[in-house]
Amino acid sequence: MTRISVRRFDSTTFSIKRSFKEWRELAIFGGRPAMAEALHVGRPNVGNRARFLQLADRILETRFLTNNGPMVSEFEERIASYVGVRHCIAMCNGTVALEIAIRAAGLTGEVIVPAFTFVATAHALQWQEITPVFCDIDPRTHNLDPRHVERLITPKTTGIVGVHLWGRSCDTEALEEIAKRRGLKLIFDAAHAFGCSNSGQMIGRFGLAEVFSFHATKILNTFEGGAVLTNDDQLAETIRLMKNFGFAGFDNVVHVGTNGKMSEVNAAMGLINLDSFDDFVAASRRNYDAYRQRLETLPGMSLLKYDEGENSNYHYIVVEVDQSKAGLGRDELVEILQAENVLARRYFYPGCHRMEPYRSYYPNAGVLLPETEKLAQRVLLLPNGTSVSPKQIDVVCSILNTAIRNAPSLRRALAARRKNRAKASAVEAVSQ
Numbered sequence: 001m002t003r004i005s006v007r008r009f010d011s012t013t014f015s016i017k018r019s020f021k022e023w024r025e026l027a028i029f030g031g032r033p034a035m036a037e038a039l040h041v042g043r044p045n046v047g048n049r050a051r052f053l054q055l056a057d058r059i060l061e062t063r064f065l066t067n068n069g070p071m072v073s074e075f076e077e078r079i080a081s082y083v084g085v086r087h088c089i090a091m092c093n094g095t096v097a098l099e100i101a102i103r104a105a106g107l108t109g110e111v112i113v114p115a116f117t118f119v120a121t122a123h124a125l126q127w128q129e130i131t132p133v134f135c136d137i138d139p140r141t142h143n144l145d146p147r148h149v150e151r152l153i154t155p156k157t158t159g160i161v162g163v164h165l166w167g168r169s170c171d172t173e174a175l176e177e178i179a180k181r182r183g184l185k186l187i188f189d190a191a192h193a194f195g196c197s198n199s200g201q202m203i204g205r206f207g208l209a210e211v212f213s214f215h216a217t218k219i220l221n222t223f224e225g226g227a228v229l230t231n232d233d234q235l236a237e238t239i240r241l242m243k244n245f246g247f248a249g250f251d252n253v254v255h256v257g258t259n260g261k262m263s264e265v266n267a268a269m270g271l272i273n274l275d276s277f278d279d280f281v282a283a284s285r286r287n288y289d290a291y292r293q294r295l296e297t298l299p300g301m302s303l304l305k306y307d308e309g310e311n312s313n314y315h316y317i318v319v320e321v322d323q324s325k326a327g328l329g330r331d332e333l334v335e336i337l338q339a340e341n342v343l344a345r346r347y348f349y350p351g352c353h354r355m356e357p358y359r360s361y362y363p364n365a366g367v368l369l370p371e372t373e374k375l376a377q378r379v380l381l382l383p384n385g386t387s388v389s390p391k392q393i394d395v396v397c398s399i400l401n402t403a404i405r406n407a408p409s410l411r412r413a414l415a416a417r418r419k420n421r422a423k424a425s426a427v428e429a430v431s432q
């Protein structure tokens with residue numbers, strides 16, 4: 001077994017196994033894990049730390065900690081001008097930003113959303129007693145299928161919330177046409193899509209409003225954070241009131257509201273990360289290309305593509321596993337990788353419609369969501385970001401290679417292992 005040293009982005013050093021000679025050496029069968037330290041899907045990108053500490057020091061010096069301070073204002077201006085939109089309203093997180101956008105837009109009754117998304121998209125509606133109506137996706141784009149949207153519209157429908165999954169734009173043109181013709185409000189959950197474009201226009205400019213998340217795991221983070229972007233002056237004003245308890249000035253509350261404010265230290269993180277944003281994208285792109293080369297020759301592993309004609313942030317390494325070709329299923333590959341300390345994930349398994357409370361409300365929703373159901377079984381996310389190096393990607397792909405090349409033996413061994421475990425836990429249950 002060859003062992004090599006790898007310098008990581010944050011310059012700690014640890015050793016990894018370069019290649020597996022044999023499938024029996026995989027950690028799932030008791031071998032030593034390939035990664036001494038866990039490799040995460042969304043390990044945060046962090047820009048210039050010295051600069052961040054300078055800004056943090058200024059915040060402490062001036063005692064301007066929150067309430068629309070200078071850092072938040074600068075962050076909002078930079079995001080708005082980067083996207084090319086009139087208003088950016090920064091908030092404490094993407095979920096609250098989504099809730100406020102939905103409320104300010106006046107959505108009620110039923111709103112059409114994909115089920116193949118992070119659960120916050122559905123929760124932001126349900127939290128305000130709006131019914132999320134789950135819509136199937138187009139298996140090619142992983143985004144809302146506009147033909148299916150149209151069929152779900154009822155007299156109670158007031159809007160559509162599209163999600164630009166993995167940063168790849170929804171079919172905004174088709175959705176805007178439907179929304180206009182049927183008198184619906186259109187909002188986009190753009191949590192994945194900062195730095196991405198659609199027909200050459202930056203995402204953040206589409207529909208009535210778009211919402212970014214700056215959560216730690218996203219390409220651009222403010223620790224926690226989010227923002228609503230809109231070109232609608234009236235809507236922007238309502239949103240600004242709502243995120244600050246409805247205060248229009250000292251002692252003057254003119255609207256019902258909540259506390260959705262972003263704090264100064266969060267904005268400071270956003271500013272230094274914006275300075276490094278091009279480097280983040282370049283690292284993600286380099287890693288994406290490394291995965292592409294190494295996965296190309298593996299049967300049943302298709303890497304999600306990003307349109308070369310658009311801006312993409314390359315933050316998500318999404319693989320669709322075809323079990324009939326790979327010989328192993330997505331869940332088996334996740335198990336194998338996780339044993340090696342490669343914490344691959346099954347986003348957004350099993351789909352919002354199979355999570356509570358939606359699962360109890362609509363127990364048969366899956367029947368109407370065949371593409372979502374199929375995709376939720378196939379999607380595998382691999383580690384990416386500035387703390388992942390091409391050398392580590394070599395290791396991840398060599399684990400996959402070893403597993404897939406030896407799929408029949410591996411399947412048998414995994415099945416035997418499961419059986420033994422079941423037997424062991426049955427014995428334990430009896431003896432208790």
Ligand SMILES: *Cc1c(COP(=O)(O)O)cnc(C)c1O
Nearest residue numbers: 093094095118120191213214215
């Ligand atoms: C991350 C995410 C959110 C929620 O954003 P937070 O900032 O974590 O609240 C919403 N929708 C999608 C699709 C996300 O990935």
